[in-house]
Amino acid sequence: MLLIRCPWCGPRDETEFHYGGAAHVAYPSDPAALSDEEWGRYLFVRENLKGPFAERWCHTAGCRRWFNAVRDTLTNEILRVYRIGEPA
Amino acid sequence: MAEPLETTIRSPLAGWTPHPLTGIRLAELPFRTQVNLRLPAKGPAADAVGLELGVPLPVEPGTTAGSGELSVLWLGPDEWLVVGSPGADLAARLAARRGAGVSVVDTSALRTTVLVAGPRARDLLAHGCALDLHPTRFPTGRCAQTLLAHAQIVLVAVDDGTSGAEPAYHLLVRSSFANYLADWLEDAAVEYR
Numbered sequence: 478m479l480l481i482r483c484p485w486c487g488p489r490d491e492t493e494f495h496y497g498g499a500a501h502v503a504y505p506s507d508p509a510a511l512s513d514e515e516w517g518r519y520l521f522v523r524e525n526l527k528g529p530f531a532e533r534w535c536h537t538a539g540c541r542r543w544f545n546a547v548r549d550t551l552t553n554e555i556l557r558v559y560r561i562g563e564p565a
Numbered sequence: 566m567a568e569p570l571e572t573t574i575r576s577p578l579a580g581w582t583p584h585p586l587t588g589i590r591l592a593e594l595p596f597r598t599q600v601n602l603r604l605p606a607k608g609p610a611a612d613a614v615g616l617e618l619g620v621p622l623p624v625e626p627g628t629t630a631g632s633g634e635l636s637v638l639w640l641g642p643d644e645w646l647v648v649g650s651p652g653a654d655l656a657a658r659l660a661a662r663r664g665a666g667v668s669v670v671d672t673s674a675l676r677t678t679v680l681v682a683g684p685r686a687r688d689l690l691a692h693g694c695a696l697d698l699h700p701t702r703f704p705t706g707r708c709a710q711t712l713l714a715h716a717q718i719v720l721v722a723v724d725d726g727t728s729g730a731e732p733a734y735h736l737l738v739r740s741s742f743a744n745y746l747a748d749w750l751e752d753a754a755v756e757y758r
Contacts, residue, residue: 489711540641
């Protein structure tokens with residue numbers, strides 16, 4: 478069980494959270510101009526990093542806010558959490 | 566022509582008579598008025614609501630503010646739960662103050678309140694709640710949205726017991742989970758019979 482620090486509520490058990498995938502994936506500036514392949518790449522293709530990885534989490538059983546966390550995918554250590562809108 | 570339906574209000578835990586316990590008191594506090602409030606934490610709307618309620622909205626995460634029967638629980642950076650006695654006209658009062666970007670929703674039927682009180686109250690809650698409820702970490706006036714035995718609750722420390730009064734906690738639980746939570750509390754409390 479991970480102990481995740483919600484930027485609002487403090488440290489809570491992992492079961493209170495919902496995982497939201499990679500953070501900072503920019504929405505295409507002109508989505509209508511994308512080909513099917515480019516759209517599919519935007520939706521589904523993510524880097525599979527070994528090491529620090531910025532991802533989104535939602536504190537669903539608590540304050541229900543989304544936030545970002547940097548997690549080491551090798552050790553599961555959460556290196557940093559920061560609120561949406563705060564610099565990465 | 567059909568007769569109009571008789572309206573009777575029935576609380577989710579109506580008929581629940583908890584088994585007598587040593588050092589723990591369980592009870593339902595039914596029909597408490599609950600109003601969900603969403604607005605920016607700073608600004609004229611927050612000031613107006615604070616004036617109407619007589620207490621400023623708590624802005625520190627996990628804190629409450631209140632006077633008498635009324636308490637305001639922090640649920641999020643722009644979200645509060647105003648709790649009052651049964652029948653209080655909180656929603657109408659707050660809606661009258663509603664400005665742009667303010668949401669006032671009466672959610673009284675969404676949750677019921679379970680009282681867990683007594684010197685062993687914390688021991689019982691520790692069976693299914695991961696939070697540290699020691700008075701130094703969760704003193705009187707703290708609140709938290711968390712899981713108790715996998716059920717989502719809003720947990721309020723009404724009294725942490727340090728002032729000499731008996732410790733008392735309110736569990737605000739969704740109506741559809743109330744029976745499950747009452748059963749779980751009874752089951753977890755078997756050792757305190």
